[in-house]
Amino acid sequence: MTALSAWSMVTGRLRMAPVGYWDLRDLVALKGDPRAFAQMLGGVRAPVQVAEELAQDIQDWGRFGYGMWSVRxxxxxxxxxxxxxxxxxxxxxxxxxxFWPEVRGVGLASEAAGMALNYAHGTAGLSKVIAVAREDNFASRMVLGSIGMAEVDRFSRDGIIRLVYQSVRGPSAG
Known part of the structure; x- marks a missing residue:
């Protein structure tokens, strides 16, 4: 694991750091496992695709000041x-x-996603953040609700209903 950067965060149980090349092996494993990634946008990834996404994620941190964190x-x-x-x-x-299925069900996703959402509004200055979950993915929907996101829309893709959640905070909403 790399040294903490200005974009890193620590909670009571987690250490979150912007993804980097040192995460490639873990990301290939996670994104290549259907138990963990089948319901994500684009589904399970091949190792080359994971490496390409990692390069884009690293660029996003430099370009926007936000992106993906590895959660440890x-x-x-x-x-x-x-x-x-x-x-x-x-x-x-x-x-x-x-998250790996083995660590689900104890609030880690809510803890990490909540930190990312607070970062989005507070540090990155984004007034609106969305999330999309499959209608049948109750675990993800529970996480989104638990961090204050509300369902605002729905659409169908590939015959599956997707729900759109959002969080909106104005400049004075803190």
Missing amino acids: GLRGKFLGLTGLMHRPDGRGVALRFA
Whole structure:
């Protein structure tokens, strides 16, 4: 794991740092596993695609001052990822998260995604952040609701209903 940067965050249980080349092996494993990534936009990835996305994620940090974080336990174990990205469908900046199934169900996704959302509004100055979840992905929907995001729209892609959540905070909303 790399030294903490200005964009890194630590919670009571997690250490979040912008993704970097040192995360490639963990990201290939996570994004290549259907248990962890089948429901994500674009689905399971091949190693070359993961490397290309990592390069883009690193560029996004430099360009926008936000992007994807690797999420690790305080002792350094890779647990998953969360972050902010521009959706390719033009819907806006979206909050994303994916964790290993073995660490789900204890609030880690809510903890990490909540930190990313607070960063988006507070540090990055984004007034609006969206997230998209499959209608049948109750776990993701619970995370989004638990961090204060509200369902505002829905659409169908590939015969599957997707729900759009958003968080809007004005400059004085803190």
